[in-house]
Amino acid sequence: MNIEIASVDSVIIYFGDTITKENSLKVKAAYKILKELNNSALIEIVPSYVSVLLTYDTFKYNYKEIKELLEKELKDIKISSINEESKNIVTIDVYYDKEVGFDLEEVAKKSNLSVDEVIALHSSKLYDVYAIGFLPGFAYLASVDERLKTSRLETPRKKIPKGSVAIADTQTAVYPKDSPGGWNILGRTAFKLFDKSLETLSLITIDSKVKFNPITKEQFLSQGGEL
Incomplete structure (x- = not known):
């Protein structure tokens, strides 16, 4: 120390x-x-x-x-x-599709995997929260499966939609609000990352673990998701 x-x-x-x-x-x-x-x-x-x-x-x-x-x-x-079997597991429903996952097909291509395999690998892990920053509620989660390791975009986007689920190198995260960014977008969630009524400003804290759950377009829209 x-x-x-x-x-x-x-x-x-x-x-x-x-x-x-x-x-x-x-x-x-x-x-x-x-x-x-x-x-x-x-x-x-x-x-x-x-x-x-x-x-x-x-x-x-x-x-x-x-x-x-x-x-x-x-x-x-x-x-x-530290309790590695943390009871504070936050499950985030994700609509994985090229309609909202702008880089889903490209990540699959670079990884020599099918889109379904990318989705299965990304949603099968229980992720640790390594840090919270950049934006309120933006949690850096690790580590993604080595087969999904993908570099950031060479040219960052000027606007990534709120709720976008993304990966960069060995990390994954959810954008809590519209913002610029250079991560690879796999899908989108209606999960509310930022909540100013909470002391921690988010349901995800440094002690959380995060699990992604694939859902259909219909389920995503019924939860308030926006395309």
Whole structure:
């Protein structure tokens, strides 16, 4: 673990320099420990792939004091204590079709698979949440089946529709709102990723696992999906 200054009122706690399952579990464990302190001086705690960004009240702590607190609380992180069989499984229904999955056929072609095989592989995994960012509710999920590993688009789209389910390299995600992006689109969901009424702003948190469930066009439209 390495603690570095990020700004006058924040630090970054690093648990490694590569994205691995072990480092991800350390991040999740540290995030849980810090949240459970219920310390009002810890203003914002933001987990990422291999680090946690912590913003703190400079009227309560200086850098030396916050560093000592973190070293004390996080010195004995036990990743085995993280429940890998998380009950917080979020199932997202997805309409997989070239009508909304703009890159579905191209991903199949590049992977030497049929479209049905791409859908089956993408929807068969139980994904871990590695980070949340870019947009509120945008969860970086990993890892997709190696056979689906696909590079980002050379030219990003100016507008990707809300609810688009996409992959890039070994990651997959859902766009919570219309936005630019360079990921490969496989389908679309009516699932509401961003909810400002929730404290976490989304049903998907760093402790979640995500499962994609293929549905028909009719089911997608009946759930409020838009083409």
